[in-house]
Amino acid sequence: MKKLLHIIATCRGKESRTLKVSDAFIKAFKLKHPECNIDELNLFDAKLPELTVKKLDGKYVLLGGGELAGELKEAWKDIEAHIERFLAADIYLISTPMWNFNIPYILKHYIDIIVQPKYLFRYTQKGPEGLAKNKKMIVITSRGGDYSENSPFHAYDLQEPYLRTIFGFTGITDITFVIAQPMDALGPEVAAQKIKEAEGRAVKVAQEI
Numbered sequence: 001m002k003k004l005l006h007i008i009a010t011c012r013g014k015e016s017r018t019l020k021v022s023d024a025f026i027k028a029f030k031l032k033h034p035e036c037n038i039d040e041l042n043l044f045d046a047k048l049p050e051l052t053v054k055k056l057d058g059k060y061v062l063l064g065g066g067e068l069a070g071e072l073k074e075a076w077k078d079i080e081a082h083i084e085r086f087l088a089a090d091i092y093l094i095s096t097p098m099w100n101f102n103i104p105y106i107l108k109h110y111i112d113i114i115v116q117p118k119y120l121f122r123y124t125q126k127g128p129e130g131l132a133k134n135k136k137m138i139v140i141t142s143r144g145g146d147y148s149e150n151s152p153f154h155a156y157d158l159q160e161p162y163l164r165t166i167f168g169f170t171g172i173t174d175i176t177f178v179i180a181q182p183m184d185a186l187g188p189e190v191a192a193q194k195i196k197e198a199e200g201r202a203v204k205v206a207q208e209i
């Protein structure tokens with residue numbers, strides 16, 4: 001049975017253009033995999049743990065090859081719970097708008113929580129090794145402007161390269177982007193057309209999984 005973790009990084013609910021495209025993906029995915037298990041994690045509702053000094057002390061113990069014990073183990077309970085939930089999935093759907101040419105802070109917060117030594121990567125003599133193997137990721141995003149390859153603003157897109165880099169580092173290299181753009185720069189009619197096109201691509205991606 002396929003297990004999909006839907007990570008939501010927009011707080012706009014029904015107003016979200018990103019989630020409109022994701023809804024089309026999920027409908028098509030459910031049709032293809034009626035037995036699938038979908039776990040929804042809305043990061044704005046999740047009350048993600050703060051990375052306190054104690055939690056960071058734990059991270060440095062792990063980076064040094066040690067094990068967490070006592071107070072540090074206790075401090076890491078909620079981090080471990082998020083990592084466990086993440087690793088339980090074999091497919092990820094990330095729904096995220098572009099914010100300031102990158103991802104919203106809440107998604108960066110989540111990444112800072114789950115990307116941990118021993119759990120998602122480890123250092124070896126040959127360099128870092130990602131530990132999240134045999135996973136697939138679909139990133140559905142919408143942007144106010146247009147950053148497509150032929151646009152003069154392509155280099156401003158720090159979102160796709162960042163997500164490919166950080167999740168690639170954890171071992172997730174099979175990543176497909178579905179992008180709706182521009183959502184704001186050319187008015188509502190263009191936005192509506194671009195959402196429709198992105199929904200079509202999202203359905204195709206879902207059917208091919």
Ligand SMILES: Cc1cc2nc3c(=O)[nH]c(=O)nc-3n(C[C@H](O)[C@H](O)[C@H](O)COP(=O)(O)O)c2cc1C
Nearest residue numbers: 010016017018097098099100101142143144145183
């Ligand atoms: C805080 C904030 C920052 C944004 N930064 C950018 C940006 O750098 N580039 C861009 O093209 N659009 C930017 N936008 C516009 C959103 O990416 C766009 O409206 C998107 O469709 C919103 O997605 P949503 O409806 O799913 O929330 C920003 C919007 C907000 C609220």
